Amino acid sequence: MEGAEISIRRAATLLRDRQVSSVELVHAALSEIERLDDQLNAFLCVYRDHALAAAERCDLEIDRGVWRGPLHGIPYAAKDLIDVAGERTTCHSRICIDNIARRDAAVITRLREAGAVLVGKTALHEFATGGPSFDLPWPPARNPWNPTMHPGGSSSGSAVAVAAGLVPFALGTDTAGSVRHPASVCGVVGMKPTFGAISVEGCFPLSFSLDHVGPLTRDARDNALVLASLLEPEAARRMQCRPECAEPFADSEAGLSGLRVGYVDAFHRASDVNTDIAAATDAAVELLRSHGAKVKTLELSPLRVFTECGRTILQAESFAIHAETLRERHADYGTRGRRRLMSGALISAERYVRAQQIRTHLVREFLSAMRGIDVAVCASSLELPCAIDDEAAIEATYDRQARTPFNVLGVPAISVPIALSSNGLPIGLQIAAKPYAESLVYRAAVGLETAVGRAFRPSVRSSVRTMEWTS
Amino acid sequence: MGALGDDDLAFASALAAAGLHDLDPADLAFLRRAHERLQRPLPLPTGFVVTTQPACLPALFSEDR
Numbered sequence: 001m002e003g004a005e006i007s008i009r010r011a012a013t014l015l016r017d018r019q020v021s022s023v024e025l026v027h028a029a030l031s032e033i034e035r036l037d038d039q040l041n042a043f044l045c046v047y048r049d050h051a052l053a054a055a056e057r058c059d060l061e062i063d064r065g066v067w068r069g070p071l072h073g074i075p076y077a078a079k080d081l082i083d084v085a086g087e088r089t090t091c092h093s094r095i096c097i098d099n100i101a102r103r104d105a106a107v108i109t110r111l112r113e114a115g116a117v118l119v120g121k122t123a124l125h126e127f128a129t130g131g132p133s134f135d136l137p138w139p140p141a142r143n144p145w146n147p148t149m150h151p152g153g154s155s156s157g158s159a160v161a162v163a164a165g166l167v168p169f170a171l172g173t174d175t176a177g178s179v180r181h182p183a184s185v186c187g188v189v190g191m192k193p194t195f196g197a198i199s200v201e202g203c204f205p206l207s208f209s210l211d212h213v214g215p216l217t218r219d220a221r222d223n224a225l226v227l228a229s230l231l232e233p234e235a236a237r238r239m240q241c242r243p244e245c246a247e248p249f250a251d252s253e254a255g256l257s258g259l260r261v262g263y264v265d266a267f268h269r270a271s272d273v274n275t276d277i278a279a280a281t282d283a284a285v286e287l288l289r290s291h292g293a294k295v296k297t298l299e300l301s302p303l304r305v306f307t308e309c310g311r312t313i314l315q316a317e318s319f320a321i322h323a324e325t326l327r328e329r330h331a332d333y334g335t336r337g338r339r340r341l342m343s344g345a346l347i348s349a350e351r352y353v354r355a356q357q358i359r360t361h362l363v364r365e366f367l368s369a370m371r372g373i374d375v376a377v378c379a380s381s382l383e384l385p386c387a388i389d390d391e392a393a394i395e396a397t398y399d400r401q402a403r404t405p406f407n408v409l410g411v412p413a414i415s416v417p418i419a420l421s422s423n424g425l426p427i428g429l430q431i432a433a434k435p436y437a438e439s440l441v442y443r444a445a446v447g448l449e450t451a452v453g454r455a456f457r458p459s460v461r462s463s464v465r466t467m468e469w470t471s
Numbered sequence: 472m473g474a475l476g477d478d479d480l481a482f483a484s485a486l487a488a489a490g491l492h493d494l495d496p497a498d499l500a501f502l503r504r505a506h507e508r509l510q511r512p513l514p515l516p517t518g519f520v521v522t523t524q525p526a527c528l529p530a531l532f533s534e535d536r
Contacts, residue, residue: 194532195528196528209526209528301517304514305514305515305516308513308514309513312513319489323489323490326491327489327490327491327492330491330494335497335498338498339498339502342489342491342494342498342502343501343502343505345485345488345502346485346486346489346502346505346506346509347509351509351513353525354513354521355513356526357521357523357524357525357526358513358515358516358519358523359525359526360523360524360526360527360531361518361519361520361523362516363526363528363531363532364531364534365516367531367535410528410531410532434535435535436532
């Protein structure tokens with residue numbers, strides 16, 4: 001038995017060949033959660049009995065020759081703003097502490113049909129906004145690379161659970177980078193697909209026109225497998241994705257040779273970026289070039305145009321969602337979340353519409369700039385994680401990132417770990433593409449992982465028996 | 472207490488219109504700073520035309536086909 005840190009692909013092979021059971025995989029995940037989560041706070045709740053019962057059903061199906069695909073029998077976790085019928089969806093907030101979901105979110109249904117086994121729900125920033133907070137009913141998740149540092153967010157617990165080897169994959173949501181941020185700083189792969197490609201039904205919204213669901217995994221190939229199982233049928237058709245296949249995206253194994261890469265270096269060069277991040281980003285792009293990619297500079301509008309546009313839309317839409325509750329129970333929110341959400345009350349309709357007009361311009365600009373280019377690459381964060389309890393630094397670095405552009409554009413974007421900083425924290429590179437070009441994103445991500453050629457494992461996992469990272 | 476300026480009134484009106492009352496002073500200070508930032512116009516991309524339609528992503532994506 002290989003433990004909780006096994007890759008999805010390896011686990012799927014072993015499960016199908018009946019060399020390992022789903023019950024064993026779920027037991028391994030539960031045992032790692034029990035062993036490590038007191039330090040990490042990744043989980044808000046663990047469904048031990050339900051998960052073991054679901055795993056037993058998976059094993060019976062596999063014994064009968066029923067094979068649902070590569071996620072059949074695989075344990076996973078979901079951010080606790082995603083509904084699971086009969087269970088609490090807390091959004092990591094006192095406001096929703098008694099909120100019992102009546103039905104499964106669409107993504108939970110899809111994963112259930114694919115045979116994946118939900119072991120628990122993970123920590124987040126309150127209602128997916130703000131940052132790590134200590135005035136909520138549950139503590140914030142801790143970065144497994146250094147528990148005193150910011151774990152990224154808002155899908156913090158999902159990234160921490162995957163990075164620490166507690167589960168092979170987890171679901172997050174991404175409205176301004178909330179999958180890619182924790183992926184970047186926890187050293188895992190986080191993907192936000194094309195807007196609308198995965199249903200957000202049953203996920204507590206933050207901003208209707210910016211919200212996405214996305215998977216976090218330990219490598220890009222596993223990520224492609226999970227994404228394929230989550231797609232709406234029309235999106236899968238447009239991506240030419242075959243969810244039942246071991247390689248669901250046709251281009252993903254095509255390698256870097258000949259890949260046309262646009263480097264949006266202005267996003268970080270114009271932003272007084274941290275020097276470790278600048279060096280790692282440039283080095284990763286050079287690595288792409290040295291492995292045969294054709295790299296040229298890609299010019300888009302300044303990062304600030306995207307950031308202000310995205311923030312305006314997010315704040316206005318999130319206030320509309322929370323207005324009534326803020327009026328009636330504002331003291332029940334945590335300080336950081338409450339202030340972020342109330343700020344939207346100050347945005348005029350004129351400013352909101354102007355932001356949506358700017359967004360139209362930016363999408364057209366991107367589609368035009370990407371003619372003759374397969375993928376765009378750029379930095380993810382512009383600062384290394386600050387201390388988890390440094391209030392001023394959390395506020396100051398909140399917008400110091402280049403992830404929001406891809407929520408504004410609604411195009412697929414992934415964060416892949418590329419290096420460690422001088423203080424030992426992971427750094428991610430973003431890879432984006434035109435709408436429905438997820439296959440090219442995975443081609444670049446798999447190629448980059450292979451070129452980087454190393455695993456990113458936090459020391460918290462050192463006592464866990466190590467598994468193969470690529471296979 | 473001095474007379475409220477236009478900007479103070481605009482800030483107070485926005486909060487009142489949103490139904491946000493009895494906020495603590497630290498929250499008000501945070502929101503005041505947010506209000507001040509919002510006095511600056513949104514930065515515009517080069518070539519932006521004010522009559523551009525608000526975004527509808529599926530329709531925009533289909534322009535690329």
